[in-house]
Amino acid sequence: MFKSKPKSKSKLSAPAASSEVVLALTKLNKVFNPNTELENHVLHDISLQVKRGDLVALVGTSGSGKSTLLNIMGLLDVASSGELHIDGQLTQGLPELARTQLRSESIGFVFQFHHLISAFSVLDNVLMPLMLRHGKPSAEQKAYARYLLAEVGLADYMQQPTNRLSGGQQQRVAIARALVTRPALILADEPTGNLDTQTADEVFHLFERFNQEHDCAIVIVTHDPRLSARCPRTIRLTDGRILYDGHSNQHPQE
Numbered sequence: 191m192f193k194s195k196p197k198s199k200s201k202l203s204a205p206a207a208s209s210e211v212v213l214a215l216t217k218l219n220k221v222f223n224p225n226t227e228l229e230n231h232v233l234h235d236i237s238l239q240v241k242r243g244d245l246v247a248l249v250g251t252s253g254s255g256k257s258t259l260l261n262i263m264g265l266l267d268v269a270s271s272g273e274l275h276i277d278g279q280l281t282q283g284l285p286e287l288a289r290t291q292l293r294s295e296s297i298g299f300v301f302q303f304h305h306l307i308s309a310f311s312v313l314d315n316v317l318m319p320l321m322l323r324h325g326k327p328s329a330e331q332k333a334y335a336r337y338l339l340a341e342v343g344l345a346d347y348m349q350q351p352t353n354r355l356s357g358g359q360q361q362r363v364a365i366a367r368a369l370v371t372r373p374a375l376i377l378a379d380e381p382t383g384n385l386d387t388q389t390a391d392e393v394f395h396l397f398e399r400f401n402q403e404h405d406c407a408i409v410i411v412t413h414d415p416r417l418s419a420r421c422p423r424t425i426r427l428t429d430g431r432i433l434y435d436g437h438s439n440q441h442p443q444e
């Protein structure tokens with residue numbers, strides 16, 4: 191296990207000033223199936239900023255638009271109108287290749303169902319985003335992947351296939367995989383949704399630690415009020431509009 195973090199050549203490795211805005215949305219709207227009888231205006235004039243070091247819970251009832259918003263933030267979907275800046279770059283009008291590059295450089299994803307490749311080892315799963323970007327990972331990148339796996343408590347499992355791991359262990363692999371590119375922003379959609387309470391707490395603790403130690407911004411969609419209360423900031427969506435954006439401890443519970 192590494193005693194200190196390996197150095198990175200990436201521009202993202204240098205801890206930026208905590209005031210650095212990594213995500214900025216301005217009057218963002220999403221309309222599914224526009225101009226048809228199935229038209230559904232899901233997001234209404236969403237404006238918000240997320241800075242390095244932010245740990246944000248995105249909450250709201252089922253169907254309020256959380257996943258739609260997270261997918262747009264993560265460049266997995268496009269807004270119908272409005273502006274989205276990631277890491278200072280305006281994303282509207284970017285060609286698909288540039289969107290893909292920005293996504294892979296700046297954003298790490300963690301989903302409820304972690305989409306690990308079960309035939310691959312734990313270590314190779316974590317290295318996958320680097321392989322997709324650069325081909326063969328460097329020795330330094332492999333060292334960082336091992337460091338992350340040790341940090342999430344899986345030092346002894348690196349060569350195991352992921353289908354031998356428990357749900358909580360698999361989610362830890364997914365977190366290490368999301369961090370291996372040293373992204374400025376982590377987007378997590380119900381990352382603890384299929385875990386028991388204790389495992390969910392442990393996995394959530396990893397987000398808290400990495401948020402503080404790596405100074406990355408994290409946005410977590412969660413239905414679990416215990417976990418959203420542990421995020422310093424809560425954004426609540428209701429019918430696709432921001433009803434609350436502020437300190438979690440002042441957030442009126444439903």
Ligand SMILES: Nc1ncnc2c1ncn2[C@@H]1O[C@H](COP(=O)(O)OP(=O)(O)OP(=O)(O)O)[C@@H](O)[C@H]1O
Nearest residue numbers: 222223230232250251252253254255256257258259
């Ligand atoms: N691809 C799509 N085409 C049409 N409508 C969609 C599409 N994706 C989502 N919607 C609609 O957008 C609305 C918001 O869905 P979304 O999944 O973002 O909500 P959510 O808050 O994440 O819900 P949940 O908590 O249940 O996951 C819903 O009315 C949904 O039916």
